[in-house]
Amino acid sequence: xxxxxxxxxxxxxxxxxxxxxxxxxxxxxxxxxxxxxxxxxxxxxxxxxxxxxxxxxxxxxxxxxxxxxxxxxxxxxxxxxxxxxxxxxxxxxxxxxxxxxxxxxxxxxxx
Numbered sequence: 001x002x003x004x005x006x007x008x009x010x011x012x013x014x015x016x017x018x019x020x021x022x023x024x025x026x027x028x029x030x031x032x033x034x035x036x037x038x039x040x041x042x043x044x045x046x047x048x049x050x051x052x053x054x055x056x057x058x059x060x061x062x063x064x065x066x067x068x069x070x071x072x073x074x075x076x077x078x079x080x081x082x083x084x085x086x087x088x089x090x091x092x093x094x095x096x097x098x099x100x101x102x103x104x105x106x107x108x109x110x111x
Contacts, residue, residue, distance in 0.1 A: 015057050016090040022109055026096040030080065048075040049096065052082055060086040070094060070110045083110065 019027070027049065035042030052075045055062055063071030063084065072081045079099040083106045085092045095106035 014089070015060055015086075017053060017057060017093070018090055019093045020095075020109065023093040023095050030078075030096065030098070034078075045075075045078050045080075048077050049080070049082065051076065053091075053093075056082070056084060056091055060091055067107065067110050070106075074099075085110070 027046075031042040031046055033042075034045045052073050056073055061071070063073035063082075066072045066083065069085045070083050071086065072083050074081050081095075081097055081099060082093060083095040083097065085094060094109045097103075097106050
């Protein structure tokens with residue numbers, strides 16, 4: 001896996017961002033749950049997810065390595081982790097999960 005731009009190029013790589021279908025469902029379910037608790041809270045949740053993903057796009061190796069193929073970064077304010085993989089020129093989000101959820105769920109997605 002690439003660790004950054006080739007030496008001497010002077011430019012940063014632009015990483016694309018892809019969500020697995022499961023990660024899309026995780027995000028949708030969490031958004032709806034927060035929105036049902038308070039109007040606008042789901043939007044605030046999505047803003048925090050987007051902010052964490054912006055950090056990952058700028059520095060894909062920022063997240064803690066939690067598996068051979070995966071890293072994890074936490075969202076601010078909400079107890080969620082984003083599990084993602086770094087591939088050449090793209091980041092694949094495997095799961096968006098609540099901190100109290102069984103980690104076996106996202107481990108199955110990565111393996």
